[in-house]
Amino acid sequence: MDKWLKFLSADVISQILETAFQWFVVVDREAKIIYINDEYCHFLEVSREEAIGQHVADVIENSEMHLVMEHGTAQIAAPHYIKGTYMLANRVPIVVDGEIIGAFGSVIFRDMNDWKKLSSHVRKTMDQIETNINHYRESFYNLADIKGISQTIRKIKETIATIAPTKLPVLIEGEIGTGKEMFAQSIHGLSTRAENYFVKINCSTIPKELLEEELFGKWEAHQEVKKGRIQRAEGGTLFIQEINELPLTLQAKLLKALQEQKVQPLGTDEDISIDVRFILSSNVSLSEMVKAKQFREDLFYKIQAITLQIPPLRDRLEDLPELIQTFLGKYSVEAGRRGVKIDRKAWWSLQQYDWPGNVRELQNVLQAIIHLAEGNHITFDVLPLHIRRQKTTFAKSDSTLEEMLLQIEARIIQEHLENEKDKMKIAKKLGISRSTLYEKIKKHNL
Structure with missing residues (x-):
């Protein structure tokens, strides 16, 4: 550092000391003031000429600069009571060649109230940042998290990749538990808004009388707007x-927000401009609600141009093996298990179940049976009772002939595997080669 200091003139150093800190003082090894800036002198009601050469304790009330030199330990953000109020000060010893030759001090907050206000603001900001980071780490999904080999899922993922960069609203329809939020987050994650907020609001969980304020904000008595969810999503996605x-009375206001990118907080006639991308979901058919006069037709046509129909799990059972393996791996790690396996009978039962609760129900069941299983082997006995008691048919009545034949084939092979361990004997009974049997076992995930 010494080689750089030689380029600093006395005038430059003086300007730094006068402006870098609000109040600043330097003392020698005898705790006598050798420098003090003008602002500090003004507060102390003493001239610089009067202060220089005086013991610091005679000029600055309750000073501990001499104690800093005695102990050789800095005091950072230390409370300092002076002229009837507490301030925060830094006091640091000056060490040259291992010897303390003086000390310098600076007042960083002249009023503890200022410090409390700033501290409170910082804490709130840090809490919010931590909340957002934790939320992102724990629950934010991208396109790769959407699992499935079915044609329907592949088509939805292709559509998301195409429309994500636009600002167009998107409607996601699907039964409860199909994972609509995962698809919404995937759209946001692929958009140009990915670095900004992804804000969500569930119209079914907020009391109807509070929805307007929660969504659009409210004009407060002190002439400030309490931001609603729409404004909180500024620059990002709602x-x-x-x-x-959403009540019919609020659908008109939402339509205005979509069409004009403006919101009108509760309690005022003033419009506030916004820049928000809207993604909306429904667990029932909105077109049917429009026919029943339960949903505004103009709002429906505004949001339905890009609609993702998320199929229930029972209609994409070919995706079940990948979903089971994905969740099994995730929850095994969380439970501290490694190499967890599902036996054939349990696997078959999971594949034959209709999953009325969709992907969410599958997740809950797998999470539970991992903890109920003895060791790393999941058996039929640990499955929920309603899954074990399900009535198994050879094929679903709404399946095509090819799908029915495949289901029957899988069921027959499964029954043989449950009763016989020797694959050669099973192949012989079925009249096929052992290699063909292995191919069919792999194909049906048995």
């Missing part, structure tokens, strides 16, 4: 869950 539960 995900309105279960839009079918």
